[in-house]
Amino acid sequence: MKAIIFDFDGTLANTLPICYVAFQSVFKEFDNKDLSSEDIRSMFGPSETGIIIENLKNTNKENAIELYYEKYLEYHEQLVKPNNDITEMIGYLKEKDIKTGIVTGKARRSLDISLKALHMDNLFEIIITGDDVIHPKPHPEGVVKALSLLEVERNDSMFIGESDADIEAGLKANVTTAGVKWLPDYQPSEFSVKPNYIFDRVTDLKRHLEKGVHSEL
Structure with a gap:
């Protein structure tokens, strides 16, 4: 990856x-x-x-x-409180030289507020917001644009999100998808659009990358 x-x-x-x-x-x-x-x-x-x-x-x-x-x-x-597990996870990806990006429907202005408040404003190579695309998720435009800016191939990439729209956008962009249930308030009992993987905890992503121990759907 x-x-x-x-x-x-x-x-x-x-x-x-x-x-x-x-x-x-x-x-x-x-x-x-x-x-x-x-x-x-x-x-x-x-x-x-x-x-x-x-x-x-x-x-x-x-x-x-x-x-x-x-x-x-x-x-x-x-x-909105910082999440140490997520911060550590991003640091782990950087140690492994895995490029990171954000594709969100949020406007740039609110995203900048959150990134600065959570001390995450320098952690990602690329950021695509709702202001940067014509078609919001579940359209794959944002994910495809991110891949181009990161200069990576689709089969070497993963898109991670908590909603059906995220998973659908990733699948339409032909990347590996992961549905997450690791934060409160955003935990659908089931994804209507089936991701390639589901991670219930932030540490599951690290485990997936290190050992390939996961539950494939």
């Missing part, structure tokens, strides 16, 4: 709680709507700005987007 590309939300950081708070603030302030976590999650796919543009009834989209980022920054330290 020469490159491992990760989704971000739910894969490298447990950011779902802060996304809920920020979106709930926006829709309450501008549309006077109280949205549940399920309501918000059903909108996921586009970047945060895309979600607001597509779903907010109020025409003042620009100020709504600014409020989203204000709340995202305001509550980040309180709601």
Whole structure:
């Protein structure tokens, strides 16, 4: 394996709680709507700005987007905590000269906030955000673009994520896929789209790379 590309939300950081708070603030302030976590999650796919543009009834989209980022920054330290296992795992990949990247539907602005707050802003060779693609996941555009920038072949690469959209994007890009259940709030009981592997713990990835001991589906 020469490159491992990760989704971000739910894969490298447990950011779902802060996304809920920020979106709930926006829709309450501008549309006077109280949205549940399920309501918000059903909108996921586009970047945060895309979600607001597509779903907010109020025409003042620009100020709504600014409020989203204000709340995202305001509550980040309180709601999103660093994960030592993930930091150590990225360090292990670097020791093994395995290239790393991120392909996420998040907008660049919120991703930068999270990476800086979690001290992860210098850990990845390439980053593809929702702002960098025309077609969001499950379209493979982001993964294919990452492979090109990393200059690696598809059969030497793995894409790791926690959602069906991640797995579908990886499969369409013809890379090995791994579905993860290693962070709270992002644990589907089953993947509708079957990944090549499932990792329940962060250490499972290291074990897979070192010994090839894994559960292939």
